Amino acid sequence: MKPCAKSLVLELLVAKNGVPLQVKEAIVACELFGISENNVRVTLARLTIEALLEGAGRGSYQLGPQAKDISAQLFGWRSVEQHLRPWDGSYLMVACNALGRSDRNVLRQRERALHMLGFAELDKDLYVRPNNVEPDVESLRQRLIELGLEPAALVFQASGFEDTQAQRIHSLWNGELLNDNYRRHCEQLESWTLRADQLKLEAAARESFTLGREAIRQIVFDPLLPHPLVDVTLRTEFLACTQRFVDHGHQIWRTFLQQPSSAN
Numbered sequence: 248m249k250p251c252a253k254s255l256v257l258e259l260l261v262a263k264n265g266v267p268l269q270v271k272e273a274i275v276a277c278e279l280f281g282i283s284e285n286n287v288r289v290t291l292a293r294l295t296i297e298a299l300l301e302g303a304g305r306g307s308y309q310l311g312p313q314a315k316d317i318s319a320q321l322f323g324w325r326s327v328e329q330h331l332r333p334w335d336g337s338y339l340m341v342a343c344n345a346l347g348r349s350d351r352n353v354l355r356q357r358e359r360a361l362h363m364l365g366f367a368e369l370d371k372d373l374y375v376r377p378n379n380v381e382p383d384v385e386s387l388r389q390r391l392i393e394l395g396l397e398p399a400a401l402v403f404q405a406s407g408f409e410d411t412q413a414q415r416i417h418s419l420w421n422g423e424l425l426n427d428n429y430r431r432h433c434e435q436l437e438s439w440t441l442r443a444d445q446l447k448l449e450a451a452a453r454e455s456f457t458l459g460r461e462a463i464r465q466i467v468f469d470p471l472l473p474h475p476l477v478d479v480t481l482r483t484e485f486l487a488c489t490q491r492f493v494d495h496g497h498q499i500w501r502t503f504l505q506q507p508s509s510a511n
Contacts, residue, residue, distance in 0.1 A: 252286050252287050253290050253294065255280065256277075256290060256294065257310075258456070260308075260309065261322070262500040262501060263500075263501065263504070264497070265309075267304065267307040267308060268307060268308050269307050269504075270287075270288070270307065271306070272504045274288075276500075276504065279449060294311075295311070298314075299314045324466045325490060327466060327469070327471060328483065330381055330471070332380070334377050334378065334379040336406065337377075337404055337405065337406035338377060338405050338406065339366075339378045339384065339402070339403075339405075340373065340374065340375050340403050340404070341366060341374040342372065342401040343357065343373070343400050344371070345400075345401075346372070346397055346400060353397065356394075356395030359394070359395060360391050360394035360395040360396040361391070362468060363468060364387070364390065365470030365471055367419035368419075376472075377473050377476065378404055379471070379472075380471060384403060387402060422476045425469070425472070425482075426478045428465060429478070429482050429484070432462050433485050435458065436458060436462060436492040437488065440491075440495060443495070448502065449503070451503075452499050452503040455495070455496035456496065458492070458496075459492055459493045459496045462485075462489040462492065463489065466485075
């Protein structure tokens with residue numbers, strides 16, 4: 248899926264590692280994805296009004312004061328495993344049966360928050376996941392609220408399920424598919440890296456952005472399940488592989504933006 252100007256501009260600033268982004272650099276970069284110059288300029292103006300960007304000298308921008316949450320999203324995937332702890336066999340539950348479903352936007356935010364933290368629907372409006380994330384239930388509740396869950400939702404810990412119920416809970420996630428995805432993404436990223444030097448710089452920049460973005464999305468929405476539901480070692484290898492690839496991609500983009508053509 249083609250990136251929008253907003254996401255591309257913000258991720259370019261991350262790739263530049265604190266160096267301001269020139270307007271002409273943003274235009275040249277967005278052109279690789281068929282995004283028009285007018286679209287780029289309108290996006291830069293809108294992001295500045297929203298304080299997500301701020302001026303950093305004539306014709307250049309840096310992240311603005313309201314970009315803290317955006318920065319956390321752009322960088323947070325690198326430290327997802329820091330939110331994990333050993334699984335004690337209990338589960339985290341979220342009951343949404345007392346919440347309304349008429350407001351589509353609120354419902355979408357609720358479901359996205361639950362999905363981002365690996366919850367699956369056990370019964371209607373009752374969500375569950377293994378209790379291996381965050382230090383305690385209150386910390387998890389706060390993260391869910393930050394992501395869009397309504398404060399009125401009930402968040403609690405549960406244990407003592409019968410074997411048949413526990414098996415039903417485990418069947419909500421396809422561990423083998425997750426393992427296959429970890430393996431496939433790693434192989435894809437490593438294979439691309441081996442042939443990257445053979446590509447034209449423009450193609451390398453475009454493809455590294457697309458592949459890196461896909462891998463990061465996989466991480467952001469990974470349920471972070473414990474063993475034995477998934478192969479934890481394989482997931483850790485995938486995370487490390489993605490970090491290496493994205494760092495390499497950032498270097499490719501810095502080289503691309505330093506070309507004389509990007510300053511014309």
